[in-house]
Amino acid sequence: MSSELPETSATVAAVILAGGASSRLGGTDKTRLPIAGATALERVLRAAPHGRRIVVGPSGEDGGDLAIRHGARFVLEDPPRSGPLAALARGVADFSEGSDDATVLVLGGDMPMLRPETLRSLAARSAESGRVVALEAEDGHLQFLGAAWPLGRLREALAAVEHEDGGWADLSLRRLYAELGPGELGTLRALGAEGADIDTPDALAQVRRAAGPRIALAQIEVSEDLETTFEIVRLAVAEAAEEGAHLVLLPEATLTPFGTDLRAAALTHHDAFAQLLQELAEEHALVVVGGSFTPTEDGRVHNTVIVRGPNGDPHLEYRKIHLFDAFGADESRTVAPGDELVTFDLHGTRFGITTCYDVRFPEQFTALARRGAQAILLPLAWAEGPGKQEQLQLLLRARALDSTTVVLAADQAPPPDYAGKAARGIGRSAAVGPLGAIRQELGREPGLLLVDIDLEEIDAARASLPVLEHHVDLPNG
Known part of the structure; x- marks a missing residue:
């Protein structure tokens, strides 16, 4: 892949x-x-x-x-x-x-x-x-x-x-x-x-302090057939492990793509998907992060990012806060919003979690950074449309600058012959540095992007651009 x-x-x-x-x-x-x-x-x-x-x-x-x-x-x-x-x-x-x-x-x-x-x-x-x-x-x-x-x-x-x-x-x-x-x-x-x-010993100590975990952004095509998707996920995680990754980020809605029955998938297959990610985390000794759906009591679902690590460390979930009621879409009709920020630590680096439409809300990224996040994971199922690729690149760069974090975005690879209206990704998974530079980016095809976190770069960015320290809570109105 x-x-x-x-x-x-x-x-x-x-x-x-x-x-x-x-x-x-x-x-x-x-x-x-x-x-x-x-x-x-x-x-x-x-x-x-x-x-x-x-x-x-x-x-x-x-x-x-x-x-x-x-x-x-x-x-x-x-x-x-x-x-x-x-x-x-x-x-x-x-x-x-x-x-x-x-x-x-x-x-x-x-x-x-x-x-x-x-x-x-x-x-x-x-x-x-x-x-x-x-x-x-x-x-x-x-x-x-x-x-x-x-x-x-x-x-x-x-x-x-x-x-x-x-x-x-x-x-x-x-x-x-x-x-x-x-x-x-x-x-x-x-x-x-x-x-x-x-x-020198001092130089060695400096490098070891700066060297964060290796992250694999898995840009995969999500099938409507569950077993096909599960096999794609297995192969992606295995490849990431072979490349030395400590964490694999799968796209939003990896369980089932948008345009399908999300609640049926949540009720029937979420537990199996979560179990698969746990098994892969154990087998390959890394953390697997991927987009799923979990049922709510009001008949909708939560757009849920699940995080599974070896021996249950970490073991947590993030529920998408901002719902995509824009550009003619109506996500809140079938999806209920979450209301909690989520962070976790891995090999000396703190990660925050967001999902897709969250990228249009800078306050979420800065809030995660003020909670100590040095890198922010962003699984996507970005929708096609005029100017949407340019918007994605602009938003990724802006959110990195807002929060002086490394932004790691993994999108779905769009099916080549897909003509439906539901969001199925545009590719363009990317790693963006803390001063807004796109470090690496994929095209539209399935692929694996490998990113080594440099904590010294993040510290230097925050020293030169202390926007987190300069933040002022403005009055309402």
């Missing part, structure tokens, strides 16, 4: 330097240190664009598995332990067929907070400008192992600094960058902790 994000065609490879033990970390191989459930190296491999990935360093016990799961090739510099520039030269030599006008990412295996969208931006800017573009950390220093190079220029620079008797032993990366002339080096500012490496 995976739907890969668009990659720049200029990126032919990522060379990841991942060699050796760190004396400042007690002789530990820093690239194999665990960060939020995965090693630093695996997190870098996750972020690197799909395609050729060359890891220069010892394969270790996990190398075979990493090579298979991430399409990586492990190589060693020659001679071994001869320094970072020798390692880089070995990695470049491993794809000698690459053309000089191609772009290559040069990355460190100890930068676990790198993001796919940042690496795509590095590669795209390098390709467009013909320059080297390096990541600039929050403290202003450049990350030489977080950069995109035109391949031809990288080869030239390596040749220029090579020892007279051959090789690059004991040469630093600074020597390579010293070969760049005026105007040849551009920068891209890092956000949050993504510019951090883990050279």
